[in-house]
Amino acid sequence: MKTLLLLFGIFFLSVLLGSAEGKMVAFVNFVVRHSFVTQSNGITDMTVAAAFKPHEISETISGTNLWRLGFFGARNMEGTGPRANEIHQLLSPAQRSQTAFPGQNLTFDASSRVNLNNIGPDQSFPFYCVEFAKNPLADPDFTFQVANDEVPAILCQNSQSLPRSAPEQETRPSALFTSLTARFQITKSPDDTIPSRATITVTLEPHPRTDVITGTNLWQLGFFGSRNSDGSGERKNESPQLLLPVQASQPLHPNEPFVLSVERLINMAGIAGTDESFSYLCVEFGKQPTASPEFLFLGSDEDQTIVLCEKARDTEQVPDAFPVDTIRPQILECPDIDAPSVIAIVELGITSAIVPFNEPTATDASNSITVDSSCNSGDRYPVGTTTCTFTFTDSSGNRDQCVFTITVLTEDTTPPEVFQCPDEVTAIVELGITSIVMLYDEPFATDNSNATNLLQNQTCQPGGSYPVGETSCLYLFVDPDGNKNSCIFLIKVTTSDQTRPTISNCPTAGPSTIVELGLLYGVVLWTEPTATDLAGATLLPRTGRPGDSFPLGNTPIVYVFTDPSGNEATCTFIVTVTTEDTTPPMIVNCPSLIERQVELGVPGLIITWTEPSATDISGTAMLVNRTHAPNDFFPVGITQVIYNFTDSSQNEAVCSFMISITTDPILIEFTTNDLKVQEDIDDVTINLNLNQTIERTLQLVLGFEKQTQHLQHQGKIFERKPCLPPCLSVLKLHR
Structure with a gap:
């Protein structure tokens, strides 16, 4: 449920006052405020607060039924032309009779339910209006002026701000009443076997x-006699329906008196008789079971009625003889001949229209009426005015006529027809581009008026530059009668990432490594490639990483980079693992030292040994050189023997050992007197004065020309340190 307040503002009217017979009131301004509370199906509770200010030179207007405040939908801001869902009177009886004083606001606060169907910005009636005027039933009569004209004051508002009812569950309308009065006029028949003539008038005040x-x-309006004042109990001579079809279909409007008057022949036998057993005359008012459309009576879905009874002696009864019928039939709802009574509007170019209307009906006490008409509801009538006559004649020859006109008007209400209106115009640009020039087929329109240049406004055009995103475009077409149609569409520019990521550092020559012959795997290192992308690049699982072990041979490595749009870029290269023989041959049986002794004076000795050999992982190890061979002669002293081996990769291995041939040790006898001992931390140095014989013998055996000589004395080794002569020989005793 939604409430909306609208303030029309103050509408100033210029008033030119002239002379007029009787009293006169002229209004200079008025303010109208609406409040709407949406119900459902277009039915809305409306409250109108209005203030009307008479001119200071107006006269005081007092009486009954003075004012009328109405509501309707209109096609234009002026409120002229056809009206929709009109409520003729919003004011209650008390409000209609308010006194108007010069210069003082005349205020009203009226409430009613209104039908907003067909009233709205997209409907046939885009404006809603309030009409303030003199009530035709004003008593006494007076002159009502607005802007020097005796016309109603009309204020209209664009219905853009009207509440729209939500698609709620359907709610049936309700007929609500605040009071009911009944008046009985009975011309009683002198004989109970003859029906009596009765005029029954029922007045209901709508809520x-x-x-x-x-x-x-x-x-449905019924009549019966009752024993009780509330109509309860047994009913006498009940007539369940007194209304004619036209009366049974009389519309109900808020704040407008609802009056039903019938003349019928009713059976009064046993009612208001001498025994007074059925002394009450009763009417029962309610909804017909076959009402169309369905509605709620008194706000309830149950079968309810309003019953009102009067004591028979309180009614007007005429005990005369049943008179001769001289009364003409009473015509109901005969349109005013002085105004276009029935109006139909057809589209420009159509020459006629089928016009349905409520045909006039009549009532008569005889209940026997013949009708002669020149028009029929639902017939086709030409553009222009047609005069219709309905003649009603009762069984006694009494007749009356209803004459009215049917007017068929033409109006151009058809908006231009738009062609080539797209739902949307789309384009896709590469990610990073912000706009694009768009070309499209422009919409155009034609109209039944054959007018050209219908395009009044456009917000887009082909060849324009449109940014990434959505741009709303409007083409508005208007014909000479103001009928509008538009083409609204979107220009959608979206981005699409169709560019692959850009890869950097993709190896052009594949990384490689060399491993020792005999290994099956090798670790390969490289700088990993990277990728950039406008939307960001992601590396998918790769087939190898730096530092991984790869088998001998070629292994393909694939780096795949992808962006959020699925574009992929690939870096592919080969990782190569090769072998190289860098291991020298392995020597077997390489002697460490061969020592031999010979007698003093023997120059040397033939030495033999098991020759070393070599193996290699390549399977080939060759002896390429040796300095000596077994059974060679070696002189006294130390000789170095070298074996050189090589494999197919020219890796070399050397076996080197020493052959030492020495003479037996010389025992030197000397006393401590011959020694000069000098001690330090690590050893003892002995200075020995050797005679020439011993000196020569030492030279012969050991050779003093070498820097280090050894003597053995009493199991101890002496080391000779040479010095420049003349000096004593120095022997160093190792502890």
Whole structure:
């Protein structure tokens, strides 16, 4: 449920006052405020607060039924032309009779349910209006002026701000009443076997919140005699329906008196008799079971009625003889001949229209009426004015006529027809581009008026530059009668990433490594490639990483980079693992030292040994050189023997060992007197004065020309340190 307040503002009217007979009131301004509370199906509770200010030179206007405040939908801001869902009177009886004083606001606060169907910005009636005027039933009569004209004051508002009812569950309208009065006039027949003539008038006051009820077979008005004042108990001579079809279909409007008057022949036998057993005359008012459309009576879905009874002696009864019928039939709802009574509007170019209307009906006490008409509801009528006559004649020859006109008007209400209006115009640009020039086929329009240049406004055009995103475009077409149509569409520019990521550092020559012959795997290192992309690049699982072990041979490595749009870029290269023989041959049986002794004076000795050999992982190890061979002669002293081996990769291995041939040790006898001992931390140095014989013998055996000589004395080794002569020989005793 939604409430909306609208303030029309102050509408100033210029008033030119002239002379007029009787009293006169002229209004200089008025303010109208609306409040709407949406119900459902277009039915809305409306409250109108209005203030009307008479001119200071106006006269005081007092009486009954002075004012009328109405509501309707209109096609234009002026409120002229056809009206939709009109409520003729919003004011209650008390408000209609308010006194107007010069210069003082005349205020009203009226409530009613209104039908907003067909009233709205997209409907046939885009404006809603309030009309303030003199009530035709004003008593006494007076002159009502607005801007020097005796016309109603009309204020209209664009319905853009009207509440729209939500698609709620359907709610049936309700007929609500605040009071009911009945008046009985009975011309009693002198003989109970002859029906009596009765005129029964029922007046109901609609509740301000009642819905507008229109349709067919709406109401039921019955008559019966009763023993009780509330109509309870047994009913006498009941007539369940006194209304004619046209009366049973009388519309109900808020704040407008609802009056039903019938003349019927009723059976009064046993009613208001001498025994007074059925002394009450009763009417029962309610909804017909066959009402169309369906509505709620008194706001309830149950079968309810309003019963009102009067004591028979309180009614007007005429005990005369049953008179001769001289009364003409009473015509109901005859349109005013002085105004276009029935109006139909057809589209420009159409020459006629089928016009349905409520045909006039009549009532008569005889209940026997013949009708002669020149028009029929639902017939086709030409553009222009057609005069219709309905003649009603009762069984006694009494007749009356209803004459009215049917007017068929033409109006151009058809908006231009738009062609080539796209739902949307789309383009895709590469990610990073911000706009694009768009070309499209422009919409155009034609109109039944054959007018050209219908395009009044456009917000887009082909060849324009449109940014990434959505741009709303409007083409507005208007014909000479103001009918509008538009083409609204979107220009959608979206980005699409169709560019692959850009790879950097993709190896052009594949990384490689060399491993020792005999290994099956090798670790390969490289700088990993990277990728950039406008949307960001992601590396998918790769087939190898730096530092991984790879088998001998070629292994393909694939780096795949992808962006959020699925574009892929690939870096592919080969990782190569090769072998190289860098291991020298392995020597077997390489001697460490061969020592031999010979007698003093023997120059040397033939030495033999098991020759070393070599193996290699390549399977080939060759002896390429040796300095000596077994059974060679070696002189006294130390000789180095070298074996050189090589494999197919020219890796070399050397076996080197020493052959030492020495003479037996010389025992030197000397006393401590011959020694000069000098001690330090690590050893003892002995200075020995050797005679020439011993010196020569030492030279012969050991050779003093070498820097280090050894002597053995009493199991101890002496080391000779040479010095420049003349000096004593120095022997160093190792501890």
